Amino acid sequence: MSILIDRHTRLIVQGITGRDGGFHTQQMIAYGTRVVAGVTPGRGGEKVHGVPVFDSVAEAIAETKANTSVIYVPAPFATDAVYEAADAGVGLIVCITEGIPVRDAMGAWHHVAALRDAAAVRAGAPANARRNWDSGAGRPRLIGPNCPGLISPGQSKVGILPGQICAPGPVGLESRSGTLTYEVVAQLTHAGLGQSTCIGIGGDPIIGTSFVDTLELFEADPATEAIVLIGEIGGSDEEEAAQFIRRRVRKPVVAFIAGQTAPPGKRMGHAGAIISGGSGTAAEKMAAFAAVGVPVARIPSEIPGLIAEALERRRPRGRRSEAPARRENGRNAAKARRPAKAARPARAGAGRNGNKGSRKPAGRSGTRAARAR
Template identity: 50%
Template sequence: MIFLNEDTKCVVQGITGKQGSFHTRSMLEYDTNILAGTSPGKGGQEFEGIPVYNSIGEITEQMDVNASIIFIPAPFAKDAAFEAISQLELVVIITEHIPVHDSMEIAQYARRMGCKVIGPNTPGIITPGVGKLGIMPTHIFNPGDIGIVSRSGTLTYEVASQITQAGLGQSTCLGIGGDPVVGMDFAEILQKFEEDPGTKAMAMIGEIGGNAEEKAAEYIAENITKPVVAYIAGRTAPPGKRMGHAGAIIESNAGTAETKMKALKAAGVEVAEQPSQIASVMKDIL
């Protein structure tokens, strides 16, 4: 397992909002170790037995926390992220539609502070049997030794479900986010899986647009020894097509499914033609 383990002590930023409250209940039902929440102006209240504070600064004066999940609306998400990054080790940003320049500042500040940021526009992270900081449905996951990293929330769920149905399980699953600018990238996540004794193989789910998968392929060739199985979504999309995510835009002949698949295969990665093939390939490997 990576990032989210038994020692993770979580804060929910925006715990009393519509999305924050709904998903906090789900995270608590999955036994996620949530110790506190923030909601400016509502400090002193409780939500589902969880104390609510006005700021993370107030929380850190009272208790030891090291991770946050953000359900703050896009116009205010940068301030919330900066507050969390300055004091915590892991920050998961669920929020969509954060302006690109805000995301750039968040990513830069996180690197400077040595904080791990997942997202924005991510389904989050789940370590099956331990907890989740995210919005994914928990019933499709099963504790195991396959790490999943993805740009697509929906495909994460599909692949995880098929791996579970195949009698296998996941060590940790996370979405890096579908925006053009995100915190941690494929290479950083794959390296953590490489170092994790509980992960034996990795599934990497990419999509058209940008060069994240090509960069990951270079990194895999030089640094990763564990088996990686990949799938690239959007193979039939024409140039200039946007595929759901702001980050999935093809420009000229760069960022196409073909260029990504070619780079990954050259790095020794087995590339599935369909997401449904990943589970069967994993069964053969493991």
């Protein structure tokens, strides 16, 4: 299992005839992604790396039953591509394009959100569940823009993440960055810690899917046993994630924040990576995680060790048969069971590592496979 993409992903590449679109189509096919269609207005009927090109997303869906789309369209036209995909009924829209004006991204975000809400209301979903209601045909989810996409190792990759550094396994990874994600994924794989899904949510101020959204998905995914969150300066997504973890996430989370040495007021590459008005600093974000008992790696190379520890704690031998603890009781129960470990300062007051008896030991074989390499 994984989140958002898997073997059943049927992908449309919007902007397939462009340089980046063509190159990454080839890379995605080589990884095993089922790329079923490309879209470039006015280029219908052509083929790119054996993939049929259509003039519109609607045509591509009608012909190929695609359920996911990835966008490599230049910034001035990229939001149009998002609207087109959403209106044509694509379930998952991954926008790689960098440099989209905030005003445009804002419009696209609300359009996608409105379609989701409308679909949820039609289906009678309870009001409090609508925001994060499962995506699918006619109820789209947007990832990005300005993101590297996502990969479910061994199954499918959508975007530009390099497949060779990943291995299947139990770690879910979510990040605002691109190459820093590769760095951390490679270190995890090297340490024998494979991944369920790695997702880059994007470095812009307005992005379709936030840390809170991906945390919720990873929490619900049986193949994910621990989560790595890689944040950076700017905005308050990490602070919101920390609150969400406290309330709703029982799987162990390890965080890292880039930009501890970044000066205020300067944009650090990503449009969203800027400390403004004294807020959005790395120190605040690290404190927010520490306050809810999430261990924060000081440097990237500490992440694999912290994850390995978390997995170790989560899989105490011979305790699998215990009944699931209720959420409210979880804290005390957790403390009582592992007094020594629970007393670690970094996790003081956390008490939310595991004890979910219904868990399956999924992903272990993947970890072993990764080690065997």
